[in-house]
Amino acid sequence: MLVAAIDFGTTYSGWVFSFKHEYDTDPTTIAGGQMVSMKSPTTVLIKPDAKTFDSFGYEAETRNSEFASDDNNEHKKWYYFRRFKMMLHGKMGLDRNIDIEDETQKPLLAKTVFSLVIHRLSSGHIKEDEITWVLTVPAIWTDAAKQFMREAAVEAGIKNDNLKISLEPETASIFCRLLPVEKNDRRRRNGFFQAGISIHGVGCWR
Template identity: 75%
Template sequence: MASTSKFVAAIDFGTTYSGWAFSFKHEYDKDPTKIVLKQWYGGSLLSMKTPTTVLIKPDAKTLDSFGYEAETRYSELASEDNNEHKRWYYFRRFKMMLHGKMGLDRSINLKDETQKPLPAKTVISLAIRYMKEDLVKNSNDRLSIEHICEDEITWVLTVPTIWTDAAKQFMREAAVEAGIKNENLMIALEPETASIFCRLLPVEKMVEGGGIASFTQGSVYMVLDAGGGTIDITVHEVLSGGKLKELHKASGGAWGGIQVDEAYKHFLISLFGNPVFHRFQVENKEEYLDMFREFETRKRYIAPDNDNKVTIRLPSSLTEIFEETSGANLRKAIMQTKYANEVSLTGDKLRINASVMKSLFSNAIQSTVSHVKELMNDKSVRSISNVLMVGGFSESKMLQHAIRSSFPNVKVIIPEEAGLVVLKGAVVFGHIQTSVSHRF
């Protein structure tokens, strides 16, 4: 049915990054793709999403900050000598802790950076409340005369398709606890919202493969939603009126972009040793944070056809801790590792062969390709000739190449800003309030 709301607000609560978006009904009627998203700032970084990071005060119930601000604030607290930061609650990338664990038990706890427990619902609801209030404030700032009445807002919260019904209900309860009225809240499945938005996009808004807007009734395509935590895969058939039918039960696994970050961390540990790297992580949180923010930028340019070495600036504290602990020269020590011919140190710059950086993607990519092959061979799904790649990890040239080369007879379709189409599609979903007519 058509939406009667004057305003639709969507929250994409991701594993690695989160964000919000909105549109007014009168703007949607003119151009459904005209959607407002917030720009988040993290040091020199500017993005349309912010890290899913929560900093809660020592009282265990008051949010101090969220996103980039929470990362920076906690690093500052940890740099002080009084260990004050250990009284605070710092959670990052915690959504994956819930994967496969949320059921009838509503008292599940999450453990923070220093292993202090808090109820998962408390952490999630504080994060959602922050984004809710931030969105409302920003939307009201755009109105010169009147403010939005919250009863006129349709809220949409995205969740992975592969989550259980109990987990989806858990997220609904957390959103209600965050101050969103249950009757105004819709839970949307991430691959579905991405599919809805991409059906609105013209061919020129696609990076590759044309578009899906022209798909006629009976067309079948796979949606590969590659996020930070999970790979979420569904198969859709286009029905009359543009509605969608799910042909195969949603599937996937924990093979998202986080696996690349973990592989990078283990690579560094292999160079410096676990005790050294752990001490660096604990004692120099600000430099540790900067190091991984730099990697986040670097890894976006790693591609199969790029054989240039990657240069990473090593924090001085990491080098100092290594030489103090081991009594060895770092440059000489690297020559004793299995990366002797692939990594070199010049000053404070670590020069890494492209082959090493590409190998960091192996586990995530191999798991994804293997699963897609299983689906392609499933007799319950008719021949699939198109794969729509969405989600932040789908922007990786490494993953794109792997899907194309593994399935040469399939057209791979990639929209611009693939990491934002789930969020934008959630706004569209809130306006049309319909998507998939049949689901497993």
């Protein structure tokens, strides 16, 4: 059994995974996706046909810069999105077939953009039935926005029964509970926080 988590961030995104036997030994043991770093900029370049993925992260930034440096205006036909996640906040209602605008104000169906990125972050492993996927979302999002993310993930190829939507602060809190903590005698141990110890979460939204 494998659990894979996708962090679809406002500025940076990435994915990690953990095998059950590794979790049983050390719950904080995780491995990252095959990227240059553990996270890449939440930036995607989509081809002019408005449905074909071209590149993501640092590669998308580089390719867009190269296109923009050309003398012709071909790059204006491409769709370049960056830091677009929070465009859903306050905009998502009962109708989830909404458009979002790229960096040059060209509209594109939001679900297409999000599903292409989720498919990229899943790195082609979405056909594995034994993978449980966890997709994190902001706590301030409405139920409609959370459902939108689920539908985008399913459109990307992840089975609905294999997908769990998790609130970002709750996920961070659970992870913090599993980190090593110091006892009064300064020796370290692994395990859950004991009764009487409180956990405070501080979030930063950009």
